[in-house]
Structures are given as C-alpha cells and as structure tokens.
Amino acid sequence: MNYLVTGSAGFIGFHVCNYLCQKYKKSKIIGVDNINNFYSIKLKKKRLQQLKKFKNFQFNKIDLTNKNKLEKVFKKNKIKTVIHLAAQAGVRESLKMPDSYFKSNFIGFLNIISLSNNNKVKKFIFASSSSVYGDKKKFPLLENIKINPKNIYSASKKINEDIAKDFSHISKMKILGLRFFTIYGIHGRPDMFIFKFLNSLFNKKKFYLFNKGNHHRDYTHIDDVVKIILGLIKKNIKDNFYIFNVCSKKTVPINKLVKLISDKVKTKPLLIYRKRNKIEVLKTHGDNRKILKFLNLKIEKKIFIELPKIIDWYKKNRIWQIKN
DSSP states (O other): OEEEEETTTSHHHHHHHHHHHHHOTTSOEEEEEOOOSSSOHHHHHHHHHHHTTSTTEEEEEOOTTOHHHHHHHHHHSOEEEEEEOOOOOOSGGGGTOHHHHHIIIIIHHHHHHHHHHHTTOSEEEEEEEGGGGOSOSSSSBOTTSOOOOOSHHHHHHHHHHHHHHHHHHHOOSEEEEEEEOEEEOTTOOTTSHHHHHHHHHHTTOEEEEEGGGOOEEOEEEHHHHHHHHHHHHHSOOOSSEEEEEESOSOOEEHHHHHHHHHHHHTOOOEEEEEOOOTTSOSBOOBOOHHHHHHHTOOOOOOHHHHHHHHHHHHHHHTGGGOOO
C-alpha cells in the first residue's frame, strides 16, 4: 500500500512521513509540497533532507493548484491512503494575502480530494482547524456544536469540511477531517508562538504580546498527533465521513508560557504589549473524547514536561539562525 502525504516539508507532514517511512518500509511514502516562502525555505529543506534518507520516500515539488502534475503522481503510483496536510496557514496573514488562501485552501483542496476520489483512494484524511469554532463561551468544545469561523483562514477550513462531507455522499472513500488545535514539538513552525518567542529571546529582539498574554490555547504534542493519524490509517472504518477534534483537552495561558520559557532560557524578554487582535479567538479548549474512544488511545504528552526538551532541541540546532 502506498501513501501520499501533502505538505510533507511542513511541520506535521514531516513527522507523519518520518513515522510512515519507518513503520511501513515495504510501502512507498510519496511526499508533495510546493515549498513556499511563508516561513523559512531552508528549514523545510532540512526536514526534506532527513526524509530523503529513507529509501521508500519519494518527494514531488508540486503546487496543489497544478492538477495536471498532481494527477500524474496518482497515475504513476497505486495510492490507497491520502493524508492531506498542505494548506496556507496563519490567521493574521489571511487578511494580507487572501488570494493565496483561496488558491491553496480551496482550489488545492478540491484538486486533491477529487483526484483521490477518481483514483479510488480508500481513505482520505485531511487537516481542518480548531479555528472553525470561532469564539465560544462554553468549554471544552465538542465536534457537534455550531461552528462560527471569524477569519479567512478558518472560513477556508469550514469550506474544506463542507466539500469533504459532500464528497462522502457520492464517494466510496472513507473521509476523516481532523480539527487540529495548537500543535507543538521539535521541527515546529517558526511563525508559531513557542518558536517565535524563543527567536526573540535568543536574538534579543522585541516581542509583541497581544492582550498581555491573556489568551488560552489547547496545546497538543506532535507525537500524539502522529499517533492519532497512524491509528486512523490502521482503523477499519464503517461510515464514510467523520470529524474529530485533535487536542489535549487542557488549556494553557500564553502568559504562563512566556514566564516558563523565559525562565528556562534565563533571559528577560523585551515585551511590547499590544491590544487584542480581534481576528484571533481568546481561547481554544477542545474535547477529545470522541477520537480517543474511537481509537482506544490516550494523550500522553504534557506541555510543561515537553517544553524544556523542545527548548534544548532549539538551542542545539540553533534554529533561530536559520533564515530563508
């Protein structure tokens, strides 16, 4: 059985490919990524260098809006499982470059799911986002509550879910949407809070902290995320469409992370306080009972235990020095 992973040079995609290459040595793991400059291209290439050490890994530099090139990958390989993780990410940036979000998160999604259907893929797993919920007052968030996206990025993810549900009515594919909450771990995205804050500390730069850090986030370790994705790959599935929260069911205040990271690095941050950015939600806190019961799993990683390990990895690899 061959696996196609989109966004293979990205944070989650890299970890999924890395695990698949080791777990299924007799299978071909086909990575697809356009390696755009949303964040450091050098960092993405470093991830790919590690993946290319595996004999069963094959990389294709393709933009998902190029349906013809993408179709050739399907025709050439007997792909039975697609893990679609590629997307234009970021909430704040969605207002700056909405065209990019439309192309990647709408046209790209349509291309990959339609080609998967046409080429008789058995299982299609795709990344959605906790941002589809919008601002809520009752927590933890369940998958069946009404969603209310409040920015272009989250709206694009809701559209993905709607398209996937429509396909599930006409397709034999098993389609599974994963509402990722805040994912963290080594090789993480430099535009996300933990690495962005570390970068400011090591480079002694000002750090703009919105709402005095009074935001709360549900952090989920990448190892737990990969474990869930691998569980879904192996699981015999009855229905054609599922939506799951992928989260820790615990919420952490950002200002607490600021103190913990600063204390670990032993550097006083140069904080500049800014008003709340209203396109971002105040709190994410998901309920993960549905996915854990479905796969008979437990969330094992705790952020306060894992954070020092991530900081040590960051220092050892001198990630703050990697630019485009």
